[in-house]
Amino acid sequence: MASQPPKDQWSSKTYNEAGGFVPKLASKVVELLSPSPSDHILDIGCGDGPLTAQIAQTIPSGKILGLDASESMIKTAKEKFTSTNCTFERQDCAQLNGTAFAQGQWDKVFSNAAFHWILGAAENHLTVFRGLFAALRPGGTLVFEMGGAGNIAEVHTALIGSLMAHGMSKSAAEKANPWCFPSVEEMRNFLSQAGFDISLVESEYRPTRLTDKSRDGGGGLEGWIRLFGDSFLQVVPEEKRDEIVSWAADCLESIVTRDGGSQWLGYVRLRAVARKPM
Numbered sequence: 001m002a003s004q005p006p007k008d009q010w011s012s013k014t015y016n017e018a019g020g021f022v023p024k025l026a027s028k029v030v031e032l033l034s035p036s037p038s039d040h041i042l043d044i045g046c047g048d049g050p051l052t053a054q055i056a057q058t059i060p061s062g063k064i065l066g067l068d069a070s071e072s073m074i075k076t077a078k079e080k081f082t083s084t085n086c087t088f089e090r091q092d093c094a095q096l097n098g099t100a101f102a103q104g105q106w107d108k109v110f111s112n113a114a115f116h117w118i119l120g121a122a123e124n125h126l127t128v129f130r131g132l133f134a135a136l137r138p139g140g141t142l143v144f145e146m147g148g149a150g151n152i153a154e155v156h157t158a159l160i161g162s163l164m165a166h167g168m169s170k171s172a173a174e175k176a177n178p179w180c181f182p183s184v185e186e187m188r189n190f191l192s193q194a195g196f197d198i199s200l201v202e203s204e205y206r207p208t209r210l211t212d213k214s215r216d217g218g219g220g221l222e223g224w225i226r227l228f229g230d231s232f233l234q235v236v237p238e239e240k241r242d243e244i245v246s247w248a249a250d251c252l253e254s255i256v257t258r259d260g261g262s263q264w265l266g267y268v269r270l271r272a273v274a275r276k277p278m
C-alpha cells in the first residue's frame, strides 16, 4: 500500500529563489555517478528536476525516474522536465522498501542534497538504506551527496539560539532539528549494515555562496532560513516566526558576510559510492 508522504514544507518557487544553487553544485557527485548511456537510474529526492533532466541527457538509451515526497516539487518537475527517458513520481523515500520502485530493477540509485532530510525524518535509518539496497539490481551502485557532520553549523546554532532566546527549552529547540548530518564513520556503518560494499565515503568542507536579491533575485540568508529552516519555525506560533528569523539572521550576519557583501554558509558535503554485491 502507498505510504502517506510527510507534510509538504517545500515550494518549488521558493526553492528556486533560495536554493537554486543546490543542483548547480552537484558536478562532483554526477562525476561519481558516471552514467553509462543505457543505465536505468533512480533519483531519490529529485526536487524540481533540473539535475534529473541533466542526467537524462547523458543516458540516451537508458532512463531515469525522479522520486520526491513534495507535491509542489514533483508537479514542477513533471511540467518542466518530463521526456521519453525522464519521468517523476511522488514518493516518501523513507518508506521505499516494499514499493514498486524498490524491486531490484535499477542499475544506479542517485541522490543529491536529499538524504539529510530523508534520514532526519526517518524513524530508523537502516530502513532507509535497506530500501535503497532493495531498489538496486545485484551489482548495482548507490551514489549520493548529502550534508555531513558539521554542515551549516553556524545557522543551526543560530536557529536553536533564537528559539531559546524566545523562551523555548534547549531540548525542545533541539527536537525541531529536521536534519541528520552523519560523519564518515556513521555513514560507513549505515551502508555496511544494509549490506553494501563500500567504494568511497568522503567529506568535504565547501563554503557555499547564498543567493542574493540584487545579484540573482534570490532570497539571501533570510530566504534560506525560511525555506530550509522551516521545521524550526513550525514549532512556534505563526505570529512569532518573523521574529525568530530576524533574530537568527541578525546574529549570523557578520559571520556569514564577506568582503563585497556576499554571504556564505559553511556547507560540509558527504559523498559516497557503494555497491550491492552480485
Ligand SMILES: C[S@@+](CC[C@H](N)C(=O)[O-])C[C@H]1O[C@@H](n2cnc3c(N)ncnc32)[C@H](O)[C@@H]1O
Pocket (backbone or CB within 6 Å): 010, 019, 022, 023, 026, 044, 045, 046, 047, 048, 051, 067, 068, 069, 070, 073, 091, 092, 093, 094, 111, 112, 113, 114, 117, 118, 121
Ligand atoms: C535540497 S532539495 C534537493 C533536490 C534535488 N536533489 C537537487 O539537487 O536540487 C531536498 C529534496 O528532498 C526532498 N525530500 C525530503 N524528504 C523526503 C522524503 N522523505 N522522501 C522523498 N523526498 C524527500 C524534498 O522534497 C526536496 O525536494
